[in-house]
Amino acid sequence: MNFVALLLVAVLIAAMKTAFVSTNAVMAVQYGRSYSAVVALTAVPLCLSSVTGMASLAASKIWGKRPVYLASFVLIFIGTLVNMRMLDNYGGCMAGRVFQGFGWGAFDVLMLGSIQDTFFVRLLPS
Numbered sequence: 001m002n003f004v005a006l007l008l009v010a011v012l013i014a015a016m017k018t019a020f021v022s023t024n025a026v027m028a029v030q031y032g033r034s035y036s037a038v039v040a041l042t043a044v045p046l047c048l049s050s051v052t053g054m055a056s057l058a059a060s061k062i063w064g065k066r067p068v069y070l071a072s073f074v075l076i077f078i079g080t081l082v083n084m085r086m087l088d089n090y091g092g093c094m095a096g097r098v099f100q101g102f103g104w105g106a107f108d109v110l111m112l113g114s115i116q117d118t119f120f121v122r123l124l125p126s
Helices: 001-015 022-031 035-063 065-085 088-116
Strands: none
Touching: 001 035, 001 065, 001 088, 022 035, 035 065, 035 088, 065 088
16 A cells, blocks of 8 residues: 555656646746746746755655655645636746645655665575
8 A cells, every 4th residue: 555655646746747848838828928937837846846855855864754745745735726726827826836846856755765665675694
């Protein structure tokens, strides 16, 4: 169950990161912004996730992975709720994506360690 949960979260986050790529032209018209401004809805959260990934790795060594995962999930959830409510507001959509970007970093960095913790192999001395 642990592996399935990790896999499901990895798939959802990977899909969330690039969800706007195929609709950038439509969103530029909807928001009345340039194409570059709409591309920032994907680029800014990705940049933030790289920074929070490093911070999440350090925090997981201090407090453990579970609290870091929970805090990151809360940020992703807040960002998703904001994006659901801000259909016609570019600034609100960017705010939601920023929250999501803050949350993505932990899942990107800690996922492999969690899988290794679940399926560890003990090497016996020969």
